[in-house]
Amino acid sequence: MRQTGWIVGLVLGAALPAQQSAFDVASVKLTSHGRDAQGWSHSSIEIASPGRLVATNASMDECIRWAYDVKDYQVSGPSWLNTDEASYDIEAKASPDTPKTEMRKMLQTLLAQRFHLALHREERILPVYELVLGKGSQKFATAADDGHSSTRSIGGHVTAHNISMNEWAYQLSRYMKQPVFNKTGLEGKFDLKLDYQTDRNDEGLPSLFTALQEQLGLKLEATKAPVEVLVIEHAERVPSGN
Numbered sequence: 001m002r003q004t005g006w007i008v009g010l011v012l013g014a015a016l017p018a019q020q021s022a023f024d025v026a027s028v029k030l031t032s033h034g035r036d037a038q039g040w041s042h043s044s045i046e047i048a049s050p051g052r053l054v055a056t057n058a059s060m061d062e063c064i065r066w067a068y069d070v071k072d073y074q075v076s077g078p079s080w081l082n083t084d085e086a087s088y089d090i091e092a093k094a095s096p097d098t099p100k101t102e103m104r105k106m107l108q109t110l111l112a113q114r115f116h117l118a119l120h121r122e123e124r125i126l127p128v129y130e131l132v133l134g135k136g137s138q139k140f141a142t143a144a145d146d147g148h149s150s151t152r153s154i155g156g157h158v159t160a161h162n163i164s165m166n167e168w169a170y171q172l173s174r175y176m177k178q179p180v181f182n183k184t185g186l187e188g189k190f191d192l193k194l195d196y197q198t199d200r201n202d203e204g205l206p207s208l209f210t211a212l213q214e215q216l217g218l219k220l221e222a223t224k225a226p227v228e229v230l231v232i233e234h235a236e237r238v239p240s241g242n
Contacts, residue, residue, distance in 0.1 A: 021105040023053070026092035028114050028239040032084050033057040043087065051098050053107065055090035060115070060235060063088065067107035068230055071170060073126070073179050077119075077232030086237045114239040119232050126227045128179040131169045133186075134212070134219035143189040156198040156205055162189045172220070175208060179227055180220065192216060 033042065033056070045066045048054040055063060061082040064075055080086050094106060111117040143162040151160045151171055160168060168190070169182040196211035197203070205211070212218045 021102055022109045022113075023092040023094050023106045026090065026110055026114075028110070029089045030086070030238055031057065031089045032087050045090075047100060047103060050096035051094045051103075053090065053092045053094075053103055055088060057087045057089065059083065059087050060111075060237075063090070063107065063111060064117070064119075064230065064232070067104050067111060069104055070228075070230060071173065071179070073173060073177075074227065074229050075232065076122075076229050077235070080237060081232065081235065088239070111235075115236050116234060117232070118234040119230050122229050122231050123226050124229050125224050126179060127222065128181060128225045128227070129172070129176060129220040129222055130181050130183040131165065131172065132183050132219050132221055134217050136217055138186070139215060139217040140190050140192045143191050146189075149189070156194075156196040156208075156211075158192075158194040158196075160190075160192040160194075162191065164189055168192065172208075172212075176220070179225070181225065184218070 043055075043057040043059065043062060045053070045055040045058050045062060055066075058066075059082045060080075061072075061075055061077075064070075064081070065072065075081070090110075092106065092110060094103065098106075145162065147162050149161065149163045149167055151158065151163065151167075153159075153171075158171075160171065163171075165182040165184045165186045169180045173180040194211055194215055195205055196208040197205040206214060209220055212220060
């Protein structure tokens with residue numbers, strides 16, 4: 001589900017300079033693909049083929065995160081950045097040999113040109129969780145192959161394959177709705193399964209904190225830490241013409 005919010009902090013820098021990299025051609029359309037019967041909305045941003053970026057039903061928040069390579073909790077702005085009423089289909093093309101890092105810069109340029117996006121960076125002291133090893137041994141296995149990482153989540157039922165502890169910490173940050181940092185010291189990739197209680201009729205299941213300890217041998221510890229945040233100063237909902 002989509003969420004965002006405002007946080008107040010200390011400004012550390014001026015507005016980010018406009019990027020010079022740009023796509024050869026780009027189509028940007030305001031659209032909405034709706035939600036399924038369970039209330040979920042599908043969206044994606046990917047390099048579909050060399051030099052070709054495709055975003056489907058992506059919110060402005062998702063576009064900003066992909067362009068600047070930041071996490072959910074690192075974008076602060078008005079609530080419309082993450083709503084169905086402001087979702088976009090984007091198809092943009094560049095040279096087939098364009099690296100992903102350059103494609104990100106090109107999307108930054110596109111957002112500035114088509115949406116007049118303006119933002120700056122701040123460092124804020126935020127409540128966070130640290131993911132650490134709990135009492136006893138870990139209760140999950142090292143991944144048996146070198147395939148792609150994947151995570152499937154339906155309510156409080158989560159199955160993760162071939163993911164690192166850094167990736168798992170980020171997944172937990174989405175459930176906790178605040179930053180989670182990996183402090184386990186574990187290297188490598190793992191297969192994990194977790195069942196915990198949410199607000200979606202998972203009665204009888206333990207809380208996320210209890211499930212992590214009992215099912216995986218992991219623990220979340222609350223603390224505070226500096227986090228770099230992108231503060232959105234201005235963005236327009238309707239993109240300029242193609």
